[in-house]
Ligand code: PEP
């Protein structure tokens with residue numbers, strides 16, 4: 001349930017309510033707005049408890065949250081902006097995250113970082129730990145790749161996001177990158193979600209290959225429950241009967257999540273389609289549907305990429321993407 005304090009409530013009123021809720025065994029999460037404070041109380045509630053809390057001085061109302069996700073819900077918070085260095089997700093700007101599927105070499109990564117920066121990208125992506133469908137495919141450079149990401153970030157000033165696939169690597173990945181990514185295949189790896197929640201770093205949580213919107217938000221709830229509200233959701237396509245594209249991009253998920261949650265939402269048209277010719281049209285559509293950002297794969301020579309070459313754009317194509325989304329960004333009253 002959420003307890004909405006009245007704008008006149010003082011710190012003493014707040015403390016009394018919090019003390020009582022703690023006595024009753026609730027886990028508490030505070031959201032201090034400009035006008036008023038909201039307490040998220042997670043635990044077993046009864047109508048008696050609701051009425052007794054409503055009787056406290058300074059309490060305006062007590063609202064049960066009926067959805068299974070509580071802290072991720074719109075009822076609990078109106079809007080969350082996620083800050084990663086100079087970049088804000090959920091603000092006026094559409095954040096473009098670009099980079100190779102996998103970090104391969106210093107030259108590959110630095111050339112990409114420099115060029116995407118020139119074209120106006122806000123963040124660099126690149127996998128050092130690659131969760132590949134086949135165990136025989138390139139698995140990533142691991143710590144060596146993380147070091148290259150750090151170098152590219154230091155040189156260009158672009159914050160980096162990279163995937164962490166194993167709970168025991170969370171600390172390591174967090175020392176090299178400004179933002180952690182949980183990939184589609186790990187969306188319901190609850191140990192990993194908890195660990196990432198505790199790391200206190202901003203997170204991109206990709207939608208699972210066959211996850212419903214509710215399951216996705218429940219995964220976000222795991223991270224937030226650890227006290228980390230810095231979660232950005234990423235729609236990256238879901239598995240359907242269609243095989244012409246790698247996945248099916250669920251465009252409706254973007255406005256749907258915005259109705260249900262306060263978290264920023266971005267879209268990854270590269271993994272959603274698996275084909276670079278479809279990246280621009282879907283990037284435009286995602287922006288028009290209200291996405292707060294885009295994640296796209298860019299490689300200096302996609303034809304030699306060690307992973308996801310067919311969906312990776314070269315530099316000229318990335319320039320075309322930025323030009324091509326620009327009128328759509330403007331039409332949405334936003335900026336690049
Ligand atoms: C990625 O972004 O590198 C990736 C593996 O994507 P996904 O988890 O969406 O498949």
Ligand code: MN
Pocket residue numbers: 101102271297307308
């Ligand atoms: Mn990829």
